[in-house]
Amino acid sequence: MTIFGFASVTHADLTEFLNTVTEIWTERFSGVANVHKDVELVDLSNSLRQLNLGPIDKADRLFLICSGNPALAAGLAGLLHHIESLHGSRVNLVLTHLSEEGVAQAFKQAVDRPIFGIVKDTQDARREMEQLVEALVYEYVAVRLEERRKDEVRDLVLRILGAQRLVVGPSRGIEAGLDQLELPFGIRWIFQEFLQLRTRLGQPVDKALEDLLPLAFAGDGGAVLARQLALETEVLRVLRGQPPQSQA
Incomplete structure (x- = not known):
């Protein structure tokens, strides 16, 4: 979760942007129920103003963007530090995690998970807010696509191993599983060599x-697969004390 303070930006402004984000998410992930619930917006300005946290007073409003997705939360943490490095002295990282003394009380009723925060003191708050929302969407999409890719790969593995169990002999079983993938001949040959x-x-x-x-x-005609196979083969030759392929 991330706290961002925006100078001269209202709650309604940010809500409007997040509604736009929700539309983008829904378009990209049609069929995924309640996708917008992965990120929640909470205005905690008043609660934080009661604490003596120094730089926080520079912001007109403070918003808590909550994520229940651990991978997305980690990505937002990295994004936070990236923003801090870009703006230098204009952005202060003021919160690191929920357990800091004093800060925990302010968020006790809102959330009990790790939290990161920055305060912006800038005249270009609206433009930077748009950039932040774009980055948030990108981070969300990247995480979702990675999760989907892992699910698809896991499904393919189960299909291949399932075919292997139905065929006598492990080697022919793998071949039977690969038959289902309908890989081009060249890619399939490299894949089998690499797998062996x-x-x-x-x-x-x-x-x-x-x-x-x-x-x-x-989607590159097996180029990445071939390069990785060549690299690992060369490393193996060196580890075995053999000369590199180019010198053999």
Whole structure:
């Protein structure tokens, strides 16, 4: 969760922007119920003004943007520090986590999870607020897409392993599973070589599949997969005391 103070920005202004964000989220994630509930807006100006927290007094309003998604919360924390570095002395990081003495009382009724905060003292608050909302949307979309990608990869792994169990012999079982993916011949050949390398080195087949499937579907004709295979093969040669492939 993140606290942002915006000079000369009203609660209605920020609510309007967050409503726009909700529309964008809904468009990008059609079919995802209650997507807007991942981020909540709470105005805590009055509660904070009762505390002697120095830089907070520079802001006209303070807003709490809450996220129940741990990955998104971590991304917002990074975004917060990035904003701080961009603005230098104009932005002060005033809160680090909820357990700080004095701060915890102010937020006790609102939230009991880790919290990050900045206070802005700037004449360009509205423009910077728009940039912040854009960054928030980007961070949210990135997290959601990563979660969706992991779910899709996990589903593919289960399909491949399921086919493996139905076929006699582990090697042919993997081939049967890969048949379902309908990979182009070149990508499939590289993928199987890479998978064999990983499993020979002791990596469990399900973990190897989780690592390699995103590379196989990167949409670059297998270029990333081939480069990674070449890199790991070279590293393995060096570890075994063999000369690099270019010198062999």
